[in-house]
Amino acid sequence: MGTPAKFATSFAAAAGVLLASSTFQAAEAANLAGRSVKIGCLASLTGKGAEWGQAAKISMEIAVQEINAKGGIGGIPAELVCYDTQTLEAEALKSFSRLVERDKVLVISGPCFSSEFETIAPQLDRYKTVINSYCSAKPGLSAMSIWAFRNTLTSDKQLKPVVDAWVAEYKPKKVVIIYDAEDAVSKGEGAGVLPALFKQHNIEVLDMLTYRTRDTDYSAQVTKAKSLGAEGIGLGSCYQNAGAIAKEMAKQGLNVSVVGGACAGAPGFIEIAGKAAEGAYMSTAAWLEDPRPEVQAYMKAFLAKNAGKAPPYSGPRAYDIIYSYKHCIEKSGVTNKPADVDADRGRIRDCLAGLKKFPGVAGEITMDENRDGAGSSAILKVVNGKYVNMAK
Secondary structure, X not given: OOOOOEEEEEOHHHHHHHOOOOXXXXXXXXXXXXXXXEXXXXXXXXXXXXXXXXXXHHHHHHHXXXXXXXXXXXXXXXXXXXXXXXXXXXXXXXXXXXXXXXXXXXXXXXXXXXXXXXXXXXXXXXXXXXXXXXXXXXXXXXHHOOOEEEOOOOHHHHHHHHHHHHHHHHXXXXXXXXXXXXXXXXXXXXXXXXXXXXXXXXXXXXEEEEEXXXXXXXXXXXXXXXXXXXXXXXXXXXXXXXXXXXXHHHHHOOOXXXXXXXOOOXXXXXXXXXXXXXXXXXXXXXXXXXXXXXXXXXXXXXXXXXXXXXXXXXXXXXXHHHHHHHHHHHHOOOOOOHHHHHHHHHHHHHHHHOOOOEOXXXXXXXXXXXXXXXXXXXXXXXXXXXXXXXXX
């Protein structure tokens, strides 16, 4: 495995020039030292989760740029130090260790995927540094360490209202579940969350069919589902696989609706599936067409940096994480002195654990007793090639 590319987003130089006359007084007032406040990030810029990681990184850069344009964190420019996890567990753990031990970041945003989060979390009590995921959705993972946080909704919270709406419209009596047996959140949804939700609606699960993450041929699973007379398909899948499954269903004439969870509902699902995506229901932890001015300002900035392509919910959730870090660094007594890095990390952790109704573009951030974000989610349905929020 090669050395991960470092993507250091440092706005410190430009901000430092602009703030030269006022930085000392602001830093002294906030009791911060140093030339920059280092925030680490872990983003899947390549691999199966590229769309999620790329959106998160762009969003964090936007937040850092905005913060530095308004005086930084306590008068000190923020610096984002980011590594590509390649959507690989071993790479995520190696990059996490590098951020903590070599780069000496105060806090880390990411990783995205539950498999990555699940690999890092058992190490957190030793490293004593916060990670805060913007899209890990497998239930229960934050309980692994008091340093583990997730500013997102777990897939059970996301999927319940979506399945309720899907069942109300299509009224399936028997379904087949198809899920990725290797991806943590997809397996959690396919083997645990979806069966329980279908049971609540007295829907018979005819079979539970699996595939591997790198598979590209889903003809056998679709053929089996069609032969069983499935009236609907539950997907525990990321968007690339979900889109390919939907296309295979259309190819074989399996004209039934699908419902998918946390990773499936990215814009990439529609791009891959095309017309086969129509009528699908998907969950999300952020609604990008929310008319609130702060949401639309974020979207304008993001679209300008991403060739007009909208993000999955990792984008706004990652953006909000950076602002919550700014809040906690400024309000919890962080000094930003090298000798105080361990104490500073603990102060940030305690602040985050008590975060209640902190404003964000993805909605208010409230950490529950498990350090998972709480709040509302949208119910997405594909209509005429676009996601429409059915929760309105």
